[in-house]
Amino acid sequence: xxxxxxxxxxxxxxxxxxxxxxxxxxxxxxxxxxxxxxxLNLKSDLRPAGITLSRWRxxxxxxxxxxxxxxxxxxxMVIEQPALSRIVDQLARDGLVTKHIASxxxxxxxxxxxxxGKRTFKTIRPLELRHYERAIExxxxxxxxxxxxxxxxxxxxxxRTQV
Numbered sequence: 734x735x736x737x738x739x740x741x742x743x744x745x746x747x748x749x750x751x752x753x754x755x756x757x758x759x760x761x762x763x764x765x766x767x768x769x770x771x772x773l774n775l776k777s778d779l780r781p782a783g784i785t786l787s788r789w790r791x792x793x794x795x796x797x798x799x800x801x802x803x804x805x806x807x808x809x810m811v812i813e814q815p816a817l818s819r820i821v822d823q824l825a826r827d828g829l830v831t832k833h834i835a836s837x838x839x840x841x842x843x844x845x846x847x848x849x850g851k852r853t854f855k856t857i858r859p860l861e862l863r864h865y866e867r868a869i870e871x872x873x874x875x876x877x878x879x880x881x882x883x884x885x886x887x888x889x890x891x892x893r894t895q896v
Contacts, residue, residue: 771864778860784853787812787820788829789861792854795830795846802841829853 756762776786784792794809795801803821807814821844824830829850835841846854869877 767868771868774864775861778864779857782853782857782860784857787816788824789857791817791820791824791844792829792846792850792857793861795844795850796854800843800845802835802843804841806844824850 772786775789779786779789790810791806794806801809803814803817806821807817810817821830821832825832828847831845831847832842833845835843872880
């Protein structure tokens with residue numbers, strides 16, 4: 734449970750942060766640290782399986798929704814399309830995905846998991862879930878629902894921002 738002091742500390746204005754409020758109270762810094770910790774932990778587990786984080790992310794997205802277009806994949810993964818193209822080409826070369834031109838629009842390439850890709854993801858999924866379980870330890874179902882709602886709101890706010 735978060736204390737009132739912690740809540741108050743996390744409500745610094747951008748001006749207060751600019752003049753020296755503790756970095757730990759800066760939400761982007763907290764998010765960056767969490768993502769990097771998860772990434773480093775997962776990366777070390779995936780290395781023996783020969784899977785990079787980029788390949789794991791691509792397999793994860795396709796497992797959730799197979800047959801996405803390259804544009805949809807790039808948007809979902811928050812990655813630039815040229816970088817994604819290299820990852821998908823490597824996955825296709827290794828027999829984990831296939832690429833097909835969409836039947837309704839020959840400008841669109843859709844990416845599908847192969848049986849090998851599905852098996853590979855199923856093999857590495859427990860590694861990911863172990864880190865997820867560790868991260869949410871001590872959270873109630875209500876805590877997780879609230880956290881997901883707040884993170885979705887942050888995502889929506891950032892989506893409105895002009896880049």
